[in-house]
Amino acid sequence: xxxxxxxxxxxxxxxxITDKSSDIGKVQIEEIExxxxxxxxxxxxxxxxxxxxxxxxxxxKKYDLDNIPDPKGAxxxxxxxxxxxxxxxxxxxxxxxxxxxxxxLNNTVSNDGRISDMFLSNIHIMLENGLVxxxxxxxxxxxTNTFSVISGDQIVSYLANKLKASRVGIGSIEDGVMDNxxxxxxxxxxxxxxxxxxxxxxxxxxxxxxxMLGKVNELLQLCEITGAxxxxxxxxxxxxxxxxxxxxxxxxxxxx
Amino acid sequence: xxxxxxxxxxxxxxxxITDKSSDIGKVQIEEIExxxxxxxxxxxxxxxxxxxxxxxxxxxKKYDLDNIPDPKGAxxxxxxxxxxxxxxxxxxxxxxxxxxxxxxLNNTVSNDGRISDMFLSNIHIMLENGLVxxxxxxxxxxxTNTFSVISGDQIVSYLANKLKASRVGIGSIEDGVMDNxxxxxxxxxxxxxxxxxxxxxxxxxxxxxxxMLGKVNELLQLCEITGAxxxxxxxxxxxxxxxxxxxxxxxxxxxx
Numbered sequence: 001x002x003x004x005x006x007x008x009x010x011x012x013x014x015x016x017i018t019d020k021s022s023d024i025g026k027v028q029i030e031e032i033e034x035x036x037x038x039x040x041x042x043x044x045x046x047x048x049x050x051x052x053x054x055x056x057x058x059x060x061k062k063y064d065l066d067n068i069p070d071p072k073g074a075x076x077x078x079x080x081x082x083x084x085x086x087x088x089x090x091x092x093x094x095x096x097x098x099x100x101x102x103x104x105l106n107n108t109v110s111n112d113g114r115i116s117d118m119f120l121s122n123i124h125i126m127l128e129n130g131l132v133x134x135x136x137x138x139x140x141x142x143x144t145n146t147f148s149v150i151s152g153d154q155i156v157s158y159l160a161n162k163l164k165a166s167r168v169g170i171g172s173i174e175d176g177v178m179d180n181x182x183x184x185x186x187x188x189x190x191x192x193x194x195x196x197x198x199x200x201x202x203x204x205x206x207x208x209x210x211x212m213l214g215k216v217n218e219l220l221q222l223c224e225i226t227g228a229x230x231x232x233x234x235x236x237x238x239x240x241x242x243x244x245x246x247x248x249x250x251x252x253x254x255x256x
Numbered sequence: 257x258x259x260x261x262x263x264x265x266x267x268x269x270x271x272x273i274t275d276k277s278s279d280i281g282k283v284q285i286e287e288i289e290x291x292x293x294x295x296x297x298x299x300x301x302x303x304x305x306x307x308x309x310x311x312x313x314x315x316x317k318k319y320d321l322d323n324i325p326d327p328k329g330a331x332x333x334x335x336x337x338x339x340x341x342x343x344x345x346x347x348x349x350x351x352x353x354x355x356x357x358x359x360x361l362n363n364t365v366s367n368d369g370r371i372s373d374m375f376l377s378n379i380h381i382m383l384e385n386g387l388v389x390x391x392x393x394x395x396x397x398x399x400t401n402t403f404s405v406i407s408g409d410q411i412v413s414y415l416a417n418k419l420k421a422s423r424v425g426i427g428s429i430e431d432g433v434m435d436n437x438x439x440x441x442x443x444x445x446x447x448x449x450x451x452x453x454x455x456x457x458x459x460x461x462x463x464x465x466x467x468m469l470g471k472v473n474e475l476l477q478l479c480e481i482t483g484a485x486x487x488x489x490x491x492x493x494x495x496x497x498x499x500x501x502x503x504x505x506x507x508x509x510x511x512x
Contacts, residue, residue: 069385071354071385071386071387072354075349075354075355075356078356082357093331098327098328098331099331100331100334100361101338101359101362102362103357103359103362105356105378106357106358106359106362106363106375106378107362107363107375107378108378109377109378109381117375117377119362119363119373119375121365121373121397122361122362122363122364122365122396122397125365125397125398125399125402126397129325129327129397129402130327131327131331140378141377141378141381141382141385142381143381146381146385
């Protein structure tokens with residue numbers, strides 16, 4: 001199977017496309033439609049990963065999925081995030097993109113909360129033929145714990161690593177990673193991470209899957225392994241996604 | 257990973273759960289609800305595979321998916337069969353079954369129309385934990401032809417083989433395989449198949465995935481490889497599914 005050297009992975013945060021303060025799934029459809037328009041001009045190999053937002057986190061907490069292997073709770077949570085994915089995919093299709101849902105419960109297995117295996121043969125063929133796989137944070141079957149909650153960020157890191165992605169963009173609701181004075185950091189490397197980690201730990205954006213600290217950790221690990229540079233940027237600001245997709249540096253770069 | 261020696265695979269034909277004469281997806285919801293009730297008492301390892309019926313075949317023909325690698329047509333057909341699967345899964349859940357959708361586009365790759373790889377690690381864990389995977393005829397990514405249409409029957413045969421299923425039931429709209437006088441055959445073996453093949457070729461039940469001849473062929477191949485016995489029976493007749501699930505012989509046996 002051919003290697004795809006120019007794969008871009010774009011993550012859209014759950015807080016960008018849903019109202020994350022809601023305790024039931026509440027979509028931000030105007031944001032989704034704007035984002036789909038920004039993506040529609042892009043013609044290179046692309047994988048979209050989106051967070052679960054209010055379609056996932058409140059249910060994952062309610063059923064305590066990280067601790068209790070409850071099939072009913074897992075099924076309800078999966079159905080909910082799947083319905084957000086379907087809104088996303090159908091909006092992408094309306095914008096002219098050949099988007100295809102890929103649900104992690106169907107193609108991924110984890111071991112104690114970390115992805116241990118993901119089926120990728122179909123994703124390779126999708127990319128070779130101009131299709132855009134759209135993957136999301138989900139509940140997956142776990143070898144140790146029956147179920148685990150897998151964040152979009154972990155999926156991004158896993159895929160970027162396995163598929164040797166050339167660019168990774170993390171579209172969040174902030175301009176990037178901020179220092180303790182609220183100023184956006186231009187770059188994070190393994191050298192300055194220890195210093196930055198201190199104030200990331202008290203970030204307001206903490207959720208069931210680890211918030212900003214979780215994101216930075218995933219991306220630093222990716223960088224250590226593949227050397228890939230990732231960007232955390234504000235996907236709420238119009239044109240930032242198309243700016244990232246057209247090859248520009250944006251937000252905070254996580255790099256070597 | 258532990259082997260599941262007592263897996264039952266139950267196929268529900270597309271003609272049982274949809275109006276197959278319709279050229280748009282038309283579900284037979286009362287049939288689905290009755291079937292879910294019949295399954296609800298069953299507590300051993302179970303995989304349900306269902307056909308696409310009018311949610312799949314008219315679209316697969318319209319877009320000529322077997323010959324033209326058209327992403328739009330493939331996406332529309334996949335979305336349609338996925339919506340039938342969701343009706344099926346939600347009805348199973350209402351009947352108290354911990355059913356989980358597994359979409360072949362997400363976990364399967366074919367080579368020139370034959371399944372060459374299917375992700376099974378998650379299905380193993382589902383079965384170990386009492387979940388019931390519900391899989392369906394679908395469009396999948398194909399190594400040679402970009403897309404191919406994979407029948408529920410081919411999925412049954414593949415899974416039965418890989419998972420060493422102990423019982424396979426094919427619930428169709430006929431009492432079994434009929435001879436040329438309209439009498440149901442008790443059994444088909446590789447010895448009497450040549451004789452039977454002649455009149456199966458003119459069966460009215462021919463569809464895009466091969467009809468009754470296709471079914472028998474898949475099951476004979478399975479039998480050759482694993483020795484498993486399969487039963488083709490009438491799933492329209494109330495209580496036949498629960499009769500099969502409770503371990504009885506029914507309809508036409510495909511065996512050594």
